[in-house]
Amino acid sequence: xxxxxxxxxxxxxxxxxxxxxxxxxxxxxxxxxxxxxxxxxxxxxxxxxxxxxxxxxxxxxxxxxxxxxxxxxxxxxxxxxxxxxxxxxxxxxxxxxxxxxxxxxxxxxxxxxxxxxxxxxxxxxxxxxxxxxxxxxxxxxxxxxxxxxxxxxxxxxxxxxxxxxxxxxxxxxxxxxxxxxxxxxxxxxxxxxxxxxxxxxxxxxxxxxxxxxxxxxxxxxxxxxxxxxxxxxxxxxxxxxxxxxxxxxxxxxxxxxxxxxxxxxxxxxxxxxxxxxxxxxxxxxxxxxxxxxxxxxxxxxxxxxxxxxxxxxxxxxxxxxxxxxxxxxxxxxxxxxxxxxxxxxxxxxxxxxxxxxxxxxxxxxxxxxxxxxxxxxxxxxxxxxxxxxxxxxxxxxxxxxx
Numbered sequence: 001x002x003x004x005x006x007x008x009x010x011x012x013x014x015x016x017x018x019x020x021x022x023x024x025x026x027x028x029x030x031x032x033x034x035x036x037x038x039x040x041x042x043x044x045x046x047x048x049x050x051x052x053x054x055x056x057x058x059x060x061x062x063x064x065x066x067x068x069x070x071x072x073x074x075x076x077x078x079x080x081x082x083x084x085x086x087x088x089x090x091x092x093x094x095x096x097x098x099x100x101x102x103x104x105x106x107x108x109x110x111x112x113x114x115x116x117x118x119x120x121x122x123x124x125x126x127x128x129x130x131x132x133x134x135x136x137x138x139x140x141x142x143x144x145x146x147x148x149x150x151x152x153x154x155x156x157x158x159x160x161x162x163x164x165x166x167x168x169x170x171x172x173x174x175x176x177x178x179x180x181x182x183x184x185x186x187x188x189x190x191x192x193x194x195x196x197x198x199x200x201x202x203x204x205x206x207x208x209x210x211x212x213x214x215x216x217x218x219x220x221x222x223x224x225x226x227x228x229x230x231x232x233x234x235x236x237x238x239x240x241x242x243x244x245x246x247x248x249x250x251x252x253x254x255x256x257x258x259x260x261x262x263x264x265x266x267x268x269x270x271x272x273x274x275x276x277x278x279x280x281x282x283x284x285x286x287x288x289x290x291x292x293x294x295x296x297x298x299x300x301x302x303x304x305x306x307x308x309x310x311x312x313x314x315x316x317x318x319x320x321x322x323x324x325x326x327x328x329x330x331x332x333x334x335x336x337x338x339x340x341x342x343x344x345x346x347x348x349x350x351x352x353x354x355x356x357x358x359x360x361x362x363x364x365x366x367x368x369x370x371x372x373x374x375x376x377x378x379x380x381x382x383x384x385x386x387x388x389x390x391x392x393x394x395x396x397x398x399x400x401x402x
Contacts, residue, residue, distance in 0.1 A: 026381035036266035040331030048081030134167025270321035329362035
């Protein structure tokens with residue numbers, strides 16, 4: 001697994017008070033997809049619902065005031081009904097500052113409980129297979145900035161383009177910032193740069209503008225490629241590295257508008273663990289990475305919105321392998337300075353027998369597209385989402401401040 005240096009340096013090119021330029025296109029959007037169907041019931045724990053403890057005698061997270069559990073094993077109180085998994089402690093300062101909101105019992109209308117189908121539909125922004133083949137982020141990016149010349153306006157970290165960005169024009173799939181360079185030997189790089197600079201200098205139209213912008217991005221990245229620009233320590237994981245390099249791109253102000261990150265490993269059919277174990281380790285890495293990212297952004301963080309989502313949740317009742325099977329309703333998280341944070345937004349359906357759906361799952365009481373639509377309308381400069389989520393009519397949820 002990729003690691004990052006623990007060394008920390010100040011950003012030499014921009015200083016400690018850099019910020020993102022105001023843009024009519026709104027915030028930069030960072031989408032974190034938890035692939036494998038993350039267990040929303042152990043991420044945002046419904047300790048106020050007694051059925052939770054009957055259904056999960058081995059996996060349940062103890063309530064915040066439990067006297068028979070160590071403090072490190074108790075849920076972190078969010079309100080009188082819900083608490084964070086204890087491994088999410090790094091996010092509590094942002095929660096208490098009002099910059100994190102949780103949306104519970106949300107998800108897709110799709111009830112296939114198939115990873116492939118659920119991810120396919122969610123990333124296309126649809127509820128049924130009929131509809132555009134492009135991804136919702138691709139449509140957002142194309143309609144939001146149809147003529148903007150930005151070499152890195154859309155970035156997906158990883159080895160392949162996620163379906164959510166399929167169909168976008170100017171999108172880059174990167175494993176590392178070192179991927180953004182001229183494909184030439186050191187001796188040939190400068191002559192090539194001069195030739196390309198001359199070629200694009202007088203070129204008209206979108207191609208010329210994009211060529212000039214691309215050379216600027218390469219130049220900026222080469223100027224800082226030998227420095228560790230992270231101002232805060234990130235976890236030494238792929239996820240931490242991707243967040244760190246996203247922060248670098250934001251600091252370089254290269255025109256980045258949309259970022260897609262994946263974190264897999266959430267298909268916890270066996271040995272899931274409760275306050276410790278497999279899922280707790282994933283959550284700890286996830287929370288430490290996002291906390292470092294928010295701290296690293298500093299003054300620029302008001303110009304960034306983060307949404308965390310997963311294809312579906314897990315079965316309410318634990319299975320015989322001390323894991324959870326495929327379910328339905330789950331959790332989304334929103335992070336940002338204009339989020340109506342410090343709150344769990346939920347029309348809670350309950351976990352009693354008559355309240356569960358299908359083979360015993362948390363019901364979906366809020367379509368995930370209501371969340372994404374409100375994000376687009378309130379923070380991303382959109383006046384309509386009819387082209388982003390075709391055939392869907394959003395309703396206000398109240399997830400953002402005026």
